[in-house]
Amino acid sequence: MLGLYARALEERGTATAMITILPEVTDAVGVPRTMHVPFKLGRPCGEPFDFETRKKVVDQLLALAMKPSGTRIEYQE
């Protein structure tokens, strides 16, 4: 469902970057830009109170928004 929001936003002038835990699923939906993270379901931005990881996730996700649609990246530790 989140991928549908991403597609609708891109069609209407908002660039998107989305975290994915299941890349096969987000690829099938055609999510424009995704960053695959190695975290568990329910913890897409890392473990509680690990703010160092949280900052890296946000920084890398934001940088992804500037890349062409169709870009897939892996989260870098």
Add this chain to the structure above:
Amino acid sequence: MKRKTKVKSKLSVAFSTNFPEAYKKFTLKHVNERQGMPETVLAKPFRECKVALITTSGIHLKSDRPFDVDNPAGDPTYRLIPAAAQEEELTVTHIYYNTKFAKTDPTIVFPLPQLRALTDKGEIRSVADVNVGLNGGILETSAVEQEAIPKVMALFENEQVDIALLVPG
């Protein structure tokens, strides 16, 4: 939450935790494949951009109406979270993942303070006032596509959001 919903939640979380491959297959089976790849090209640097967060983790203000998790079809509605919302004002209502961790630290599904910090440093212009909480796990998405998405799109256009960062549950 009804007792029946609690049982459904426990079974779902146990399924996705213990059988990740089967969970992935189940999810893929229910995906409507889409063709083409829409694109908005950012025409300005990050420091001039307004950024919003959208998440299907079921996040909402404690003062707001929780998502209706007792509805077997899921809850296709959305909740808005202002840029200045503090962690202690937030909670999550979701039955398809273990919400214990997100209730302890909402930033694991909704990194709003980290986004605000980028504003403070001048790396982005601002955080939008239309950050969106959704309740994931909806397999039949027509109500989402016909009702909720057009409303959220109108809010984003009105607020002139340049970038949306999307976080699953």
